Amino acid sequence: MLLERALLCAGLVALSVPAIASTDKPTSPQVVVITKMEHGDVACYLTFKNSAGKSQNVLGVHKICSQVELLNKRSKIRFNQAKVAGDKCEGDPQCKDLKTVWVVDSATAVAEFLCPKDEVLYHGCVTTKGEIISFCTRGKFQYQFDKAPSYLVVRTGTTKKLNMKVASSPKNMIETKMGRYAGANSRLLFRWKYASKSYLFESAYLNGARLHGLSIYQQGKRLAFQACFDHQPGKETPSTLDDF
Numbered sequence: 001m002l003l004e005r006a007l008l009c010a011g012l013v014a015l016s017v018p019a020i021a022s023t024d025k026p027t028s029p030q031v032v033v034i035t036k037m038e039h040g041d042v043a044c045y046l047t048f049k050n051s052a053g054k055s056q057n058v059l060g061v062h063k064i065c066s067q068v069e070l071l072n073k074r075s076k077i078r079f080n081q082a083k084v085a086g087d088k089c090e091g092d093p094q095c096k097d098l099k100t101v102w103v104v105d106s107a108t109a110v111a112e113f114l115c116p117k118d119e120v121l122y123h124g125c126v127t128t129k130g131e132i133i134s135f136c137t138r139g140k141f142q143y144q145f146d147k148a149p150s151y152l153v154v155r156t157g158t159t160k161k162l163n164m165k166v167a168s169s170p171k172n173m174i175e176t177k178m179g180r181y182a183g184a185n186s187r188l189l190f191r192w193k194y195a196s197k198s199y200l201f202e203s204a205y206l207n208g209a210r211l212h213g214l215s216i217y218q219q220g221k222r223l224a225f226q227a228c229f230d231h232q233p234g235k236e237t238p239s240t241l242d243d244f
Helices: 002-009 062-066
Strands: 030-039 044-049 055-060 074-085 098-109 120-127 131-137 153-158 165-168 175-180 186-194 197-206 209-218 221-229
Touching (some): 030 062, 055 062, 062 098, 120 209, 153 186
Antiparallel strands (some): 030 044, 030 074, 044 055, 120 221, 153 165, 186 197, 197 209, 209 221
């Protein structure tokens, strides 16, 4: 078993599950939500949903099945090639009719890519259009919500390409405001400018509902509103313009 795992990591082992093995080159890397992982004899069997919400079954190296913390979270995966038994082998482990397919050889939580190593994630979300908004700060300010951190950076990217670019830095004015209301109701606001537009991000907990949204303004007029999900999907429903 250890030899098989080593060979799979090197892309050399002959697998016997061609039904879910793809010979077509997949997008790599890509951002997905891993919904299922299961140990097999010679591979980790993975099911994930891509950015379009489509489920796919693939093979992965064994070590990925031990990363259970990735289940139901956005993850960045990479593919590599491996040798598998061809369709004519019909499960025969001694068969030499091999073909090359693509397997997942690494998976990392998206949250680790949202901020540089010297910053931590303060807040943020992923819009329904696949755009990522991350508010990054220093570790000592990570849980300071009653007043604005003295260091706060807005970074943006997309779920298809995790290349987080600075949209507003500590040199710019990033306004934050926390409003607390009756019960556990609260609303956290972030406002900043980038190029010729102004942005307002709202994170609210109102009457038990968890809502996120991004409004885009230009010359005082709202151009667009995008509903958001938390960076951990599946724990809320998308907010709409009427919610705000």
